[in-house]
Amino acid sequence: MTESDEDSFIYLPNDSISSIGFLETMEEQTAREIKRYQDILKALEIDHLSLESSREQCEQEASRYQEAAESLHTKLLEYEDQAKAQKLAFQKEIERQTKERNQLLQEKEALEKELEQIEKLSIAKESLHKVDISLPERSVVFKGHAEEAEKEQTLPDPVVTQPQVRCPIPGGSALITFEDPEVANRIIEMGQHRVQLDECTYVNVKAEPMTLLLLASVEISVARSSRQVLLSGLPMLSVPEDKLLDKLELFFSKRQNQGGEVERVERLSGSGHVALTFVEDGVVERLVQRGRFQIPIGKEKHEIKVSHYVSGEITDFQFRPSVCDQTILLSGIPDVLDEELMRETLEIHFQKPSKGGGEVEAVVYVPTGVSAAAVFEEAKTM
Known part of the structure; x- marks a missing residue:
């Protein structure tokens, strides 16, 4: 027996244990070790099964997350497309509104100029239609x-x-x-x-x-009537007033005399003039444009002047x-x-x-x- 062979064995004193007892002890230890490793293997197998189940669950979760991510990505792309479309639509709407605003500003400027002209004409017309009469001082x-x-x-x-x-x-x-x-x-x-x-x-x-x-002063606002005319220059005749008014109404109601349907005829007291009121607009302008008419009254024709009927109203007065x-x-x-x-x-x-x-x-x-x-x-x- 070589020195190396001697080193590979453990020598026990013969007086401590017997050879039979030693073998039994080794067998028990080996059995325990085997049992321990079997338990470890079983635990590992259980862990392996648990890990495998967890892996499958993780793969399923990962698959769901992947599908969700793909769905979100798709929706994101759709939202981006919609946002681009909306942005383009907004830009077009802004351009349209800007163009419309510019047009409105131009129209506003034109209307302001027109209003300014109308106000000037209104002021001029008002000044023409308002008569301010200053009365002289009297005792x-x-x-x-x-x-x-x-x-x-x-x-x-x-x-x-x-x-x-x-x-x-x-x-x-x-x-x-x-x-x-x-x-x-x-x-x-x-x-x-x-x-x-x-x-x-x-x-x-x-x-x-x-x-x-x-x-001290009186301000009178005068206005021309659009349907009334004033007949002046009527001669002093022996014809009754009602017959005279009937003749005037009949004459000026005929179209060949530039007239129209007469609504009312009245003699103005204190002046001797007659006011004719027509039903329709436009008759007054025709008559006033012609101005004078030869009207048969009695056995003769008399020249009558037709002018605008002007009414006045006191709008202001001052006392002193x-x-x-x-x-x-x-x-x-x-x-x-x-x-x-x-x-x-x-x-x-x-x-x-x-x-x-x-x-x-x-x-x-x-x-x-x-x-x-x-x-x-x-x-x-x-």
Whole structure:
């Protein structure tokens, strides 16, 4: 036995174990080892089966994820195509709207220019159709005429066209007109006056200037009617008015006379003219363009002029205060004498130069509880 052979064996003391016991121990160890490895193999097989199942599940999951990814990719491509299409459509819409906006801006500019022209024409037309009449300043004076006034009347009629102006006078007051304006001014400057009624009775009255609101200017808006004409130049005939109007209506209702169906015919009071109203538009222009017509009335023909019917309306008026130079207002007169006696007493008092007075032209006294309207007339210029 070589030295190497000796090294490959383990020598046990003969006195520790027997050969039979040693063999049994080796067999048990080997069996245990085999059993252990069998258990490990079985566990490995179980792990292998579990891993195989997990692998299949992972492959299935991966397959599903792959399919989902492919579906998402497809949808993404579709969305990209849709986005490109929408972008292109938006660009075209923006171009269309930009073009339309430019057209609208051009139309707006054209309309603004047209509106500017219309406004200029409207202003020019309005200035032609509005007449501003400035009335000359005039002086009025009270000459003693007064009328019974309604209690609610406080101002004169704003459209005063007559030379007379009516102004309400409250109860307990009087108006006195002096021949000399200097006397009226002196009485007003004195203010309070002590008027003797009898030997023992006096009353105090206050003298004030009499101020009226007179019409200073009137603005009249005039307009031409599209269906009315004015017939002027009618002669003074013995033909009754109704027959004259019938003849005019019949003449101007005929087409050969450039007329049309007449809706109304009326004689304008105070002027002698006649107004014809037609049913249709266009008749007025034909008649006015011709201007004059020879109309048979009675046994003769008379020339009648046809012109536009122009109506006017007062659109504005202005008043100005005017102080009566010769007339004063006395207020605060107590009701202690009858009307006639008080009027005479006031007239006598204010005629005395010693009281600052002078020659009286007119007097009116309005007792307490009574109201009247004094009539002022235009003063004559010297």
